[in-house]
Amino acid sequence: METAKAKLTVLFDPPFWIGLFERERAGRYEACRVVFGAEPRDIEVYACILDRYDRLAFSPALAFDPETDRAVSPKRAQREARRQTRPSGIGTKAQQALQLQREQGREARRVLSREARDAERDRRFQLHREKQKRKHRGR
Numbered sequence: 771m772e773t774a775k776a777k778l779t780v781l782f783d784p785p786f787w788i789g790l791f792e793r794e795r796a797g798r799y800e801a802c803r804v805v806f807g808a809e810p811r812d813i814e815v816y817a818c819i820l821d822r823y824d825r826l827a828f829s830p831a832l833a834f835d836p837e838t839d840r841a842v843s844p845k846r847a848q849r850e851a852r853r854q855t856r857p858s859g860i861g862t863k864a865q866q867a868l869q870l871q872r873e874q875g876r877e878a879r880r881v882l883s884r885e886a887r888d889a890e891r892d893r894r895f896q897l898h899r900e901k902q903k904r905k906h907r908g909r
Contacts, residue, residue: 772796780806780815789818790864791826798831801867829871834863 774795781788789804804818804826842850 778815778819780810782809789815791823791828792864792867793828794834797833797835799834799863799867800828800831801864801871802826802828803868827871829867830874832863832867832870 772795774793776791776793779790779792781790787806787809789806789810791802791804793800804822806814806818810818
C-alpha cells in the first residue's frame, strides 16, 4: 500500500514568517516555501492550506529512502515532538529541494533573458538593414 505524507512547518525566517510545506509520496520528496509576512494565526494557516495547497509550486521531486512505519515508544514520540517544536531552522531535505527549485528558476530566467536579448539584437539588425536599403535606394 502506498502512503503519502504532508507536513507544514511555520517558522520565523527574519524578517518574515514562512510556511514550509513538505510532502513525501512514492519515495519522492518535494518542498515549497510560502511567505506569510506577519505571524499568522491558526485560521490564516488553515485558510492557506485549504485555498492555496493545490496551486503551490513545489520543488522538483528528490528521491529519498522512505522510513518504515513502526510502533514508537511514548517517550521516543515525546522526545521527537520536543525536537520538532524546538526552533532549529529548515531541514536539510527541504533546503536541498528549495535550492533545486531556485536553481531551476534561475536557469529559466537565464534562458528567457537570452531569448529576449537575441530577439532585440535581431530587431536592431533588421532596422539597420532597412536603413541601409533606404540609403542605397536614395530615399
